[in-house]
Amino acid sequence: MGIKVVKAGMLTTVQDLGRYGLQRYGMPVSGAMDSYALRLGNSILENPDNEAAIECTVMGPTIYFEQEQLIAVTGADLSPTIDGNPLPMWKPVPVEAGSLISFGRRNFGCRAYICFQGGLDIPEILGSRSTYSKGQIGGWKGRSLQEGDKIAFRRYYVGKEEAFHWAVDPNLYPDLATTVIRVMEGPQFAGFESEAQKSFFSDVFTISNNSDRMGYRLTSKPLRLTAQKELLSTAVTFGSIQVPPDGNPIILMADHPTTGGYPLIAQVATIDLPLLAQKGPNDHISFERISLDEAHNLLKKQHAQLKKLKSAIALKYE
Amino acid sequence: MGIPHTQSFGITLPNSIGHYPLGDQALVLSFGDGISEAVNARVRQVASHIDSWSQPGIIEYVPAYTTITIYYSPFTITYNKLLSAIQTIVQDMTELQEYKGVRKEIPVCYNGPDLAYVAQYHGLSEQEVVRIHSEGEYLVYMLGFVPGFPYLGGMDSRIATPRKEVPRLKIEAGAVGIAGQQTGVYPIATPGGWQIIGHTPLQLFDLTQENPSLLEAGDRVAFIPITYDEFVQLKTKGNGH
Numbered sequence: 001m002g003i004k005v006v007k008a009g010m011l012t013t014v015q016d017l018g019r020y021g022l023q024r025y026g027m028p029v030s031g032a033m034d035s036y037a038l039r040l041g042n043s044i045l046e047n048p049d050n051e052a053a054i055e056c057t058v059m060g061p062t063i064y065f066e067q068e069q070l071i072a073v074t075g076a077d078l079s080p081t082i083d084g085n086p087l088p089m090w091k092p093v094p095v096e097a098g099s100l101i102s103f104g105r106r107n108f109g110c111r112a113y114i115c116f117q118g119g120l121d122i123p124e125i126l127g128s129r130s131t132y133s134k135g136q137i138g139g140w141k142g143r144s145l146q147e148g149d150k151i152a153f154r155r156y157y158v159g160k161e162e163a164f165h166w167a168v169d170p171n172l173y174p175d176l177a178t179t180v181i182r183v184m185e186g187p188q189f190a191g192f193e194s195e196a197q198k199s200f201f202s203d204v205f206t207i208s209n210n211s212d213r214m215g216y217r218l219t220s221k222p223l224r225l226t227a228q229k230e231l232l233s234t235a236v237t238f239g240s241i242q243v244p245p246d247g248n249p250i251i252l253m254a255d256h257p258t259t260g261g262y263p264l265i266a267q268v269a270t271i272d273l274p275l276l277a278q279k280g281p282n283d284h285i286s287f288e289r290i291s292l293d294e295a296h297n298l299l300k301k302q303h304a305q306l307k308k309l310k311s312a313i314a315l316k317y318e
Numbered sequence: 319m320g321i322p323h324t325q326s327f328g329i330t331l332p333n334s335i336g337h338y339p340l341g342d343q344a345l346v347l348s349f350g351d352g353i354s355e356a357v358n359a360r361v362r363q364v365a366s367h368i369d370s371w372s373q374p375g376i377i378e379y380v381p382a383y384t385t386i387t388i389y390y391s392p393f394t395i396t397y398n399k400l401l402s403a404i405q406t407i408v409q410d411m412t413e414l415q416e417y418k419g420v421r422k423e424i425p426v427c428y429n430g431p432d433l434a435y436v437a438q439y440h441g442l443s444e445q446e447v448v449r450i451h452s453e454g455e456y457l458v459y460m461l462g463f464v465p466g467f468p469y470l471g472g473m474d475s476r477i478a479t480p481r482k483e484v485p486r487l488k489i490e491a492g493a494v495g496i497a498g499q500q501t502g503v504y505p506i507a508t509p510g511g512w513q514i515i516g517h518t519p520l521q522l523f524d525l526t527q528e529n530p531s532l533l534e535a536g537d538r539v540a541f542i543p544i545t546y547d548e549f550v551q552l553k554t555k556g557n558g559h
Binding site: 237 | 338339340341342343344346352353377378379380381382383384385387389392393396397460461462463464465466467469505506508523525529530531534535
């Protein structure tokens with residue numbers, strides 16, 4: 001016994017940190033779009049970072065708990081409720097059997113994560129529980145959750161406490177009002193017209209409706225190359241910003257194909273992928289250039305903060 | 319265009335191998351320009367070495383036509399340290415073991431809906447199209463696009479045919495097609511504009527196998543014509559690969 005999906009929501013999938021090691025066979029990584037929200041949620045519950053959770057998109061699901069469990073909701077603020085009352089985010093919340101978790105208005109961000117202590121009873125496929133919907137691989141039956149799906153917990157929760165009187169410092173998570181995304185120049189940056197190179201870092205880009213877990217299509221003034229040239233397919237990654245011949249960039253997201261043949265003008269720094277994942281259709285973004293060293297230092301700083309947080313949380317559970 | 323901006327990072331690689339970062343968690347090695355068996359052979363040679371590498375901090379690698387992209391964890395290794403480790407590998411390419419591709423046979427029932435069109439387009443008979451397509455041996459330059467999809471090289475230009483003007487909404491898994499100078503097999507059902515000339519009963523990507531992909535980059539593929547009855551037999555046998 002575990003949970004039962006009462007309403008599916010817009011796009012509700014099971015995701016962990018992704019499926020690595022098979023990209024050379026064309027297998028996408030998939031995984032949580034906002035991996036940092038997932039890590040924080042898992043840390044709150046003392047799960048391993050890579051434990052799979054439920055990724056909710058814009059309109060969250062309604063979930064019935066057949067059994068008691070300790071959960072944490074992180075990421076976007078989609079107005080989560082428990083039996084009609086506000087469900088506090090960024091902290092452990094014991095949910096009693098018979099409770100109903102639901103979502104309402106979208107306040108900030110696009111993707112919320114429901115993490116379960118001990119995880120969901122879903123088999124690992126090729127080393128991961130992430131859902132790759134296009135290939136119908138992994139997650140819950142290779143697809144997004146639907147009404148009536150029942151997923152068991154891997155571990156029983158026997159509640160010791162009625163409530164937890166601590167939450168994660170919200171400053172650890174990026175401010176979702178930020179619209180500046182930090183990037184490094186891409187391998188073909190020099191191949192773009194100097195006008196395009198300039199406008200890439202000064203223009204405001206709009207995320208189009210035609211955006212999903214595979215990629216975000218951006219619109220602005222088209223970015224032109226000095227000379228159109230066919231490129232050979234090569235590996236691309238989460239955050240690669242490719243520019244097809246129409247000049248409108250596409251940012252590759254978690255479900256991106258492993259290889260691509262369009263020129264890459266820039267690459268989103270890993271530190272800002274979670275922020276980008278929380279942006280959605282009609283949101284505006286702009287790009288700021290950073291160096292490889294800066295990108296690494298930002299990641300290391302975050303890594304150290306997360307480590308500190310985990311030790312602090314360990315003390316709370318003692 | 320084509321030549322990536324050069325960031326030397328203080329290290330140059332021997333044998334005119336280029337390198338550049340792809341974001342903050344990947345390093346790309348570049349072995350040349352253009353589709354060529356010789357360049358791709360060097361890619362394979364170095365890739366197979368990386369495959370058996372015990373270097374900490376390597377997450378995975380993706381070989382392509384002329385590049386190898388190495389994904390690394392910046393918490394374990396820096397770009398420059400990774401580069402110097404690679405430097406020692408590629409120092410003397412002749413000392414690296416040569417990569418020997420494996421020949422793999424893919425049975426094909428040439429009953430695709432576009433076989434007649436391809437034949438007509440070139441003024442050939444359907445039998446001639448089948449003969450030309452199945453006589454060739456094709457190099458798997460790389461895999462990508464969808465799980466298990468091979469980028470094959472070496473198709474006879476006598477049967478090269480442009481893509482369909484209106485792509486099909488669904489092409490079945492196992493469909494064998496032609497798109498321009500390329501030929502390939504669809505591992506999963508997907509929309510597509512290829513001219514479909516046949517179907518294979520083999521599963522190119524099989525989750526029940528330890529290595530789910532039938533093909534590896536560097537393999538040589540031969541298409542073996544089979545009858546529809548043989549197709550059905552092989553298909554119902556649930557051949558694994």
